[in-house]
Amino acid sequence: MSAAVEFLNVSRHFGPASAPVKAVDGVDLTISEGSFFAMLGPSGSGKTTCLRLISGFEKPTGGAIRIFGEDVSNTPPHLRNVNTVFQDYALFPHMNVRDNVAYGLMVKGMGRARRHARADEMLALVKLDGYGDRRPAQLSGGQRQRVALARALVNEPRVLLLDEPLGALDLKLREAMQDELKALQKRLGLTFVFVTHDQHEALSMADSLAVFNEGRIAQIGTPQDIYDRPATRFVADFVGSSNVLPPDLTRALGGPAEWASLRPEATRLAATGPLTGTVKALRYLGSGTRVVLDANGTEIAAMVPAGQPVPAEGTRAAIAFDPQALHLMGDR
Amino acid sequence: MRSDRSPLSLRAAAIGGLLFLHLPILLIFLYAFTTEERSFQFPPPGLTTRWFATAWFDRPDIWPPLYLSLKVAAISTSIALVLGTLVAAAMTRTAFFGRDQISLLILLPIALPGVITGMALRSAFGIMDIPFSTWTIVLGHATFCIVIVFNNAVARMRRLSGGIMEASADLGANGFQTLRYILLPNLGSALLAGGMLAFALSFDEVIVTTFTAGQQSTLPIWMLNELVRPRQRPVTNVVAIVVFAATFFPILAAYYLTRGGSETAGMGK
Amino acid sequence: MTQSAILPAKGPADRLTALFWRHPRVLLALLLTPPLLWLGVVYLGSLAALLLQSFYSIDEFSGVVRQEFTLKTYGELLRPSNFDILVRTVSMAAAVTLACAVLAFPIAYYAARYARGHWKAAFYLGVMLPLWSSYLVKVYAWKLILAKEGILGWAAAQTHTSWIIDGLLSIPGLEGSSLSTSPLGTFMVFVYIWLPYMILPMQAALERVPNSMLEASADLGATRAQTFRTVILPLALPGVIAGSIFTFSLTLGDYIIPQIIGNSANFIGMAVYQLQGTAGNIPLAAAFAVVPILIMLVYLGLARRMGAFDAL
Structure with missing residues (x-):
């Protein structure tokens, strides 16, 4: 072509x-x-x-x-x-x-x-x-x-x-x-x-x-x-409603100290995981529920597919994800 | 203030004000039919239609001023149409240095009292030894008619979706094709309205004209002389009706040609 | 389908269009040159000539214009007889402007706030038609109305109110044998002729006052009079100033009305006309004509400060 x-x-x-x-x-x-x-x-x-x-x-x-x-x-x-x-x-x-x-x-x-x-x-x-x-x-x-x-x-x-x-x-x-x-x-x-x-x-x-x-x-x-x-x-911000992780959080999750993105769909709620926080807001979207956690001041969204239990607001929850889903973006 | 019904007193004042603006003109019509030719006696002692015949057959002094007025208005309107449209086209394009100054310059002949425009032209003719002629009258009239055409053209150009000129070029039309097939058809009625208003303004103008006409007489100057030194007063009324009609109908037509937009003709006299 | 991405230019029209596209200033210059030549040469040139003439003087013995720079002609404006003309004209313009503002308000307010649909169009046409229709015919109509034997005198006689007119005509300064020969008549005709110029900008300004603002004022407990004084009037003011530019300027320069109606007391316009015509004193006529320009420049400067130009 x-x-x-x-x-x-x-x-x-x-x-x-x-x-x-x-x-x-x-x-x-x-x-x-x-x-x-x-x-x-x-x-x-x-x-x-x-x-x-x-x-x-x-x-x-x-x-x-x-x-x-x-x-x-x-x-x-x-x-x-x-x-x-x-x-x-x-x-x-x-x-x-x-x-x-x-x-x-x-x-x-x-x-x-x-x-x-x-x-x-x-x-x-x-x-x-x-x-x-x-x-x-x-x-x-x-x-x-x-x-x-x-x-x-x-x-x-x-x-x-x-x-x-x-x-x-x-x-x-x-x-x-x-x-x-x-x-x-x-x-x-x-x-x-x-x-x-x-x-x-x-x-x-x-x-x-x-x-x-x-x-x-x-x-x-x-x-x-x-x-x-x-x-x-x-x-990351404009194209999807992606989570943007600051360098210190990326490092806490086992990556290098760089900005990273994490798609909500690539995450799941778990009893324990690398990232924990308080449930701050819930949004029902039909195909699933978007759960927003407050993890030490950084907001992280996760998707809970329809039919699975959703945590109540104010409770603690953890997010687990496939390490490959964490996408590094450099400093720009 | 909350109700949408107006207080009676306000409505009465508003309608009274409108009547105040219109009733005097009706008197002109009435007095064209009076049998009394020396004074403005009211009510007229009798009614007659003979003054129309008198004006038509027995007053040859009316015709040359009428021709001159028509000629001046036609030439001035044509010049103003060309010049006003050109400025409007330039002004709706992108901003350029001196744009504000140019809009002030266009507006000035109508913003300053007519006596100044008239006296300025008179001074220039005096300094340059230009003899009075039809063209000295046209110089003045075309100058203050430009703004009328400009106002109408510029309002329409702003309302036209700017995209249609670009769309025409995008589809392969060169500038002259865009002018012929897109711009002129869409601008036509606004130019017609502007031209009519300019014609009405020129046909009726007296203040500037008295400075630029010398010994020539346009119809308004003829009327002015009749007002100062009356001969047959009802004949003046007959001519006044003609002048009124020559301004009234173009204005009405201009209104209907441009109504329905923010550009409605007449806001900018 | 596989045409080139660039089409060839066919003929001079295509090539000229391409030239204008590459150099937009060429087109701009072509568009602007004829009108600017006209306005620049004819109009600005004339204004310059006017200014030039006003600095010349006339030889009192030969009556010939002496083309030398002097301020003598402007000095003549300060002679009592000439200065009176300036004062009279400016006072008349101020009085006319004030009266126009008062008379225009109900019409503009009603048209802006209450008139809808057909009524709105009727009001608009009702103001616009008198604005544009023949100036001389309108002045003439008032000659008919104000003449001693005219309709106003007749109506007064029928209603036994002639004493009002007679009373007015006996006030010092307003004397005349009838309204058509009294300064009061001049004033009335000025007001009538320029009234539409006040209504339109006033209406435009009032239409920009949102109804919600009036309702807010009422909600906050304002009476009608308070709403009017504290909300409507200040918001209408730019329109009043814009209108007053017209009424003031037009009265300053008019010379037909005082010539036909009134006691033939001199106004600036009449002085200009007579001086350039029968008297042949073009320098003094030019100096008289410069006065309204100066007054209007000051006036426009003040009006701009008060935001009147947004209403034009």
Whole structure:
């Protein structure tokens, strides 16, 4: 697989050179062709700016971006063969759905009959057959999202960029669209670059993902890498509700004096164990109960699977775990 | 204060205030039909429609000022449409140095009393020995009409989802295609509204015009002369009705073109 | 499917778009140059000319403008007859502003707090239409109303209240044969014409007062009068100041109203008009015109301190 998008030490700084706001700072990144790549991070972490650097709405202040090996530093957005599904969809309010979808073909000079036929095909692909004559304002949020998708895909882009496309949908619709998007991506074999702040969405949909923090990439890897072996405290904290253990606690548990993460699912309650504490809070989650212990001032969460006894609040309990589950993160 | 019903006295004062704003204008209509041509006697001793015929057939002095006013308003509005839209387009882009100063500069011709704009232009014409002409009137009118178009255009641009311009470029449209297929269709009604308000403002303007017209007479200047030295008073009323209509209907149209947003026309005169 | 990732530029439109994308300042400069040239040359140039003229003087014997720098013309403003004009104009502007604020409040308050749906639209149009509709026609309408034989005199005669008008017209300083030739008439017409300019910003300011704040005040035991004085009035103040900028400035510069209605006492605007026209004394006219600019600069500075610009 060749690289669809490459970032070579890319920066995007705003404001005066003396005191720049570093939206993106020295990012190196390779997105391979045909993959579903997610950019995950809290708001303001630089993930959306990275997406806009690919589409051309931002220009790097340093470094270079290549799309399929070609440097795009001098290519304006309208000459880049990538398309975007915008966060608020940005449908054209004065055109009907068919003309919205056909817009990209129209500006490239395709005749009316042909482009309308192509638009209708695309609408069928996103299950909106028969909606061509409606106005965007007459559609629901989910339908608008599909129009935005069809409008981008009709141009047969080399890369499809999606900027928090599911953010405005309610939970049930969002989950359905996640499956659909994933299936569509597989079927078309297209490279998707997906920006989200929702770690569940990123982990469940992406082939690989980059976690952003303060304009830099904290970690790149498969969802499993990121979840099981977070590289930094930030990743451990942001990606899952993981326990982050300070160095002295790690050493007390038999490891080196380093920061470590410990997944609640990798732990079990036991009569005796390396880690004891007072039960501070219980949260029933359906599939199990999350038990939070206070171990000498450090909060540690453990999962008790459904059907097993749960200790009462205020009692003492111990946590046991497989030493391999303790993941060291260095000092970052 | 908790009830949502207003105190009767407040409602009466509010409605009374609105009537106070509107009733005087109705008198203009009434007096166009009076048979008394020398004084403003009330109630009119009799009613007639002959003044409309008189104004149309027997007062050739009305027509040249009317033409001049229409010409000046049309030219000024066209200039203001181009210049106002250009500034609006520049101002809705990213921040740049001097932006605040430019918005002040646009606002100034309408924020300062008209007599200052008029006297300033008059001084400049005096220093540079520029003879009065249609164009000296247009110079003044276009200057204060820019802000009207600007206000309408800028409000609409802010309301437009900024994304649609980017979406157009993203889909492969160059800047000119985006302008033609996306920006102008969405900006059109706001520009029309701004143009109408500018036209109304120019057609009716008298203060600046008296300084820039020299011996020429626009319709408002003709009216002003009639007010100071009346000939047939009801004929003045007939013309006043025309001037009123020429401003009233564009304003109403502008309101309906832009209503439903925070941008509703007319807030920024 | 295997198109290149970069599409070729087709034609000058694509290349120009690319140029603007690479150099956004080029586009910005192209957009701004025509309007800035116009406003900079025509408007600022004229204001500069005005300032320049005000430092010239007129030769009293030949009537020719002497193009040499002097403060003599400004000195003439302080002559009693000219100084009177300044005082009269500023007093009128202050009185008009005060009256507008009082009259505008119920309308703005009702429209902001109670009017809903169609009523709201009606109130908005009801204020906006008189604001924009022909200035001269409105002044003319008041000529009809205030004339001796006009509707006001007729209504007073019918209700046997003519003595009120006569009484007012006999007050020293307000004398006139009818309201249309009395300073009182000038004042009334000023108030009428500029009233909408006070209502709109006031309404905008009042609409920003959340109802919950008024309810909180009532919950804390304030009477209506107390709520009004301690909550609504302070919050409406920026709107009043914003409106007063218009009413004050417009009255300072107007010369049509005092020319048509009133006792032909001179105001700044009239002085400017007459001096540049029949008298041909452009330097003195320019010096008179600079006065409202200075007054408004001071006024705007004060208003900015009081936060009035948030309400514009």
